[in-house]
Amino acid sequence: MTSSTLDLSGQTAIVTGANTGIGRVTALELARMGAHVFLACRSQERTLPVVEAISTETGNPQVEFLHLDLASLTATRDSAQNFLARDLPLHILVNNAGLAGVAGMTVDGFEITFGVNHLGHFLFTLLLLERLQDSTPARIVHVSSRAHTRPQTLDLEIVRLPRRSFLGRLEYSESKLANILFHIELADRLEGTGVTTYALHPGVIASDFWRMVPQPLRWFLTRPMITNEEGAQTTLHCATAPQLAKESGLYYDDCQVEQTSEAARDRELAALLWKRSEEWCTPFLGNPKSNRS
Numbered sequence: 001m002t003s004s005t006l007d008l009s010g011q012t013a014i015v016t017g018a019n020t021g022i023g024r025v026t027a028l029e030l031a032r033m034g035a036h037v038f039l040a041c042r043s044q045e046r047t048l049p050v051v052e053a054i055s056t057e058t059g060n061p062q063v064e065f066l067h068l069d070l071a072s073l074t075a076t077r078d079s080a081q082n083f084l085a086r087d088l089p090l091h092i093l094v095n096n097a098g099l100a101g102v103a104g105m106t107v108d109g110f111e112i113t114f115g116v117n118h119l120g121h122f123l124f125t126l127l128l129l130e131r132l133q134d135s136t137p138a139r140i141v142h143v144s145s146r147a148h149t150r151p152q153t154l155d156l157e158i159v160r161l162p163r164r165s166f167l168g169r170l171e172y173s174e175s176k177l178a179n180i181l182f183h184i185e186l187a188d189r190l191e192g193t194g195v196t197t198y199a200l201h202p203g204v205i206a207s208d209f210w211r212m213v214p215q216p217l218r219w220f221l222t223r224p225m226i227t228n229e230e231g232a233q234t235t236l237h238c239a240t241a242p243q244l245a246k247e248s249g250l251y252y253d254d255c256q257v258e259q260t261s262e263a264a265r266d267r268e269l270a271a272l273l274w275k276r277s278e279e280w281c282t283p284f285l286g287n288p289k290s291n292r293s
C-alpha cells in the first residue's frame with residue numbers, strides 16, 4: 001500500500017475522471033500528500049462538490065476542477081491549453097478516465113470506447129508532454145485493465161465504425177490494449193528524458209463503472225469486488241512510490257510488475273497505433289498556448 005506520509009508539496013498532478021471511483025480516491029490521496037491536484041472531468045456540476053470535499057478533508061486548498069471531455073478532441077485540446085496557460089509545472093499525469101458498455105461515437109467520429117479511453121488520452125498526453133519534460137522527474141500513469149489480455153490484436157481500420165460486440169466487451173478490451181500499446185511506445189520515446197510511464201490493472205472494483213448494469217443485478221455483481229480505496233492503490237503506487245522512480249514501460253497489478261499479453265508487447269502494433277493516432281490528432285496538436293517564455 002502507498003504511504004500517505006510521502007510529501008508531494010510543490011508538485012502538480014492531473015487525474016482524469018476524478019469525480020468518482022478510483023480517480024476520486026487517487027485525487028484525494030495525492031491532495032493529502034500535499035500536491036496541487038487538478039480533477040480533469042467532463043461535468044463541472046458533478047466535480048465541484050468533489051473538489052470541495054477533497055479540499056475540506058485534506059486541508060489542502062490547491063484542489064481544482066479542469067474541464068476535460070475526452071469524447072471531443074477539440075474539448076481535449078482546450079483542456080490541455082487551459083492547464084498550460086496556468087504556467088504550472090506538471091509532475092504527475094494520471095490517465096484514469098474510462099467507460100464501458102456505452103454505444104455511440106465521439107464528436108470526431110470514433111467508436112466512443114476507443115475515442116475516450118485511448119484517443120482522447122493520447123491527445124491530452126501529447127499536448128502535456130513538453131510540460132512534463134520541463135518538470136522532471138515526472139510520471140505518466142495509464143489505468144488499463146486485465147481485460148487487455150482478451151484481444152489477440154487491434155484492428156485500426158474499424159475504430160471509426162459503430163460498436164460491434166454485445167455489451168461492448170470487445171471494444172472495451174481493445175481500448176485497454178491500446179492503453180498499454182500507447183504506454184510502451186511512449187516509454188521508448190521518453191527514454192532518458194526523466195519522464196517515466198506506468199500502466200496498470202487496478203483490480204475489479206465496485207465503482208460507478210458498472211452503472212450500465214441494472215439493479216438489483218449490479219448489487220449482486222459488485223458485492224464481491226474491492227472498494228474504490230483498495231482499487232486506487234496500484235495507481236497511487238505507480239504515481240508516487242520512490243522505488244519506481246527509475247522504472248518505465250512496465251505493467252503493474254496489485255502493486256507488482258506483471259507480464260502483459262503477447263499483443264500488448266507487439267512493438268510494431270504499438271508503433272502503428274502511435275502513427276495512426278498522431279495522424280487522427282494532427283489538427284489538434286498545433287502550438288499549445290503557454291505563458292512560459
Ligand SMILES: NC(=O)c1ccc[n+]([C@@H]2O[C@H](COP(=O)([O-])OP(=O)(O)OC[C@H]3O[C@@H](n4cnc5c(N)ncnc54)[C@H](OP(=O)(O)O)[C@@H]3O)[C@@H](O)[C@H]2O)c1
Nearest residue numbers: 017018021022069070071096097098145204205207208209
Ligand atoms: N471498475 C473496475 O472494475 C475496473 C477494472 C479494470 C480497469 N478499470 C479502469 O479504471 C478506470 C477508472 O474506472 P472506475 O472503476 O473508477 O470507473 P468510474 O467510477 O465509472 O469512473 C470513470 C470516470 O471516467 C470519467 N469519464 C467517462 N467518460 C469521460 C469523458 N468523455 N471525458 C472525461 N471523463 C470521462 C467518468 O466521468 P462521469 O462521472 O462524468 O461519467 C468518471 O469520472 C477506467 O479507466 C477503467 O477502465 C476499472
